[in-house]
Amino acid sequence: MSYKKISLSMFTVLSLTSLNAYEMKPMGFKATGMGGAGVASSRGSMATYYNPALLGMADYTSEISINAGIGIRENKLVDTVDQLNSLDLSDTIDRIAANAPNSGSNLSADKQNIQDAIEVLNKIPNANGLQVLPSISLTGQFSRYFGIGVYGNADIRAKMVIDKSKLDIIVKDEATSSYYQYDPINDNYIISTENSYKSNSLQYALEGDPTADGDSSTYLNISSMIQTEVPVSFAYPIEKENGLLSLGISIKPMSVQTFSTDMKIDSDSNDIGDEYDKNKKTYSGYGVDLGVAYKEYNTGLILALVGKNINSPSFKTTADGSGRVEEFKLDSFFRAGMSLPVWNDNVEFAIDADLQQSDTSYEGMKSQYVGGGMEFHPASWFALRVGAMKNIASESIDEGMIYTAGLGFGLKWLQFDLSAQASQKTGTYDGNEIPKYANVNFSLISRWGDGYNRKPAPIEEIVPEVKQDDVINNGEPIKTLSPEEQNRIQQDSQKAQKELDQAL
DSSP states (O other), X not given: OOOOOOOOOGGGOOOOSOTTOOOOOOOSSHHHHTTTOOTTTOOSTTHHXXXXXXXXXXXXXXXXXXXXXXXXXXXXXXXXXXXXXXXXXXXXXXXXXXXXXXXXXXXXXXXXXXXXXXXXXXXXXXXXEEEEEEEEEEEEEOSSSEEEEEEEEEEEEEEEEOOTTOOBOEEEETTTTEEEEEETTTTEEEEOOHHHHHHHBHHHHHHSOTTSTTTOSSEEEEEEEEEEEOOEEEEEEEEOSSEEEEEEEEEEEEEEEEEEEEEOTTOOTHHHHHHHHHHOEEEEEEEEEEEEEEEETTTOOEEEEEEESTTOOEEEEEOSTTOOEEEEEOOOEEEEEEEEEETTTTEEXXXXXXXXXXXXSSTTOEEOEEEEEEEEEEETTEEEEEEEXXXXXXXXXXXXXXXXXXXXXXXXXXXXXXXEEEESSEEEETTEEEESEEEEEEEEEEEESOOSOOOOOOOOOOOOOOOTTOBOTTSOBOOOOOHHHHXXXXXXXXXXXXXXXXXX
16 A cells, blocks of 8 residues: 655635535625625625625716635644644555564654654544635626626635544555554554454555545545626615615526535545546526615715525536436525715725624534724725624634735726735644635726715805895896705706716
């Protein structure tokens, strides 16, 4: 028996454990830098993702954005794999098996390495894993009524499954088909049995076929979900006496591709492509998002609510050549948000909160985020954001507070934006501390027009002072408009503007 070294690459870690799970991941430029808060603040092209009702309150007449991001979540896997590689576990087991049954024949390094490796394996928690979360989107908002987007995101993960009942060093002598249990402390072998080998041996747990039931119990689980959706979004703004009410809907054709397989932890990464082609499944369906937002004119406060996938979209696929059809559903998801501009609209505060716990594709992890932040935008060519967010639901995988920041700069019609997130709590890799969660997003944004998120000018009574000289030929003073006439003209002007907007 021969093992290659355990290896992981980003291309081997694709994940989905619960097909019903939905997690509203941070996407795009503004919300990513503001603690994930976008339900009341993403009033442009990203409204097609965060809340379609915000189209009715857009800051610009039109906005187009291209966004690309990648996130990483790690929990006690990468460093474990690195330690097992440094301990040369595969070759050490080979040498110990080759020396059986000759006691006292193993190297001191091999005796120590096998003890250290078993200690490492014992410490691996069930909720271990490495998750990679790439995303890309092209989005557009073209009026206060319409927007469209194309979103693609992948949930990429690997998990090591360890059978801790099979950590004894029981090896098989291939030449004689005999079994020996090895004691690394005293460097001696004793006769064992085939039943003990299959029940307790680390060698047996590692070398079996993970896809065969009961054949292998220590392996690498690799799985994935790649989701694509194309929301076509509409908003209906309604002017009220003291504010603006906007209702929104997104209709989303959706495609989901999943993959899952169990492989030996010493598998070559070239094997992943073959397994992917054999085991991938593609599903299609459509989702519906509904949103509502209300803006109070006097303060500019916006209160908002969005429901994602409220129709609990159903996806079907033909699972195999037999024609058997598999089906799963995505759960509905609800999030509330608030934003408040201050300092003459140069600063905006925003906060979002998930209204329920959700399962995630990361086994053992629940999701319910609360987050918020601030944006400083003194001019159209510059924006600075800071924020924080926290998952208040997960106990087994605690990332602590996640701090966020973002910077946007450039011309109004071509702006560059960079946002990043990093968790307070860290893990370890190669002796160095790394965040348990990190995310970065880069965007290009182009904007036109002054938008619709402006407070209507108040109606003021204008009564100019009448001077002695302000008379006409008949001796009467120059007439001024009465408050009622001024009000009527203002209403006619607003009505004409609405008709013009609708025509455009």
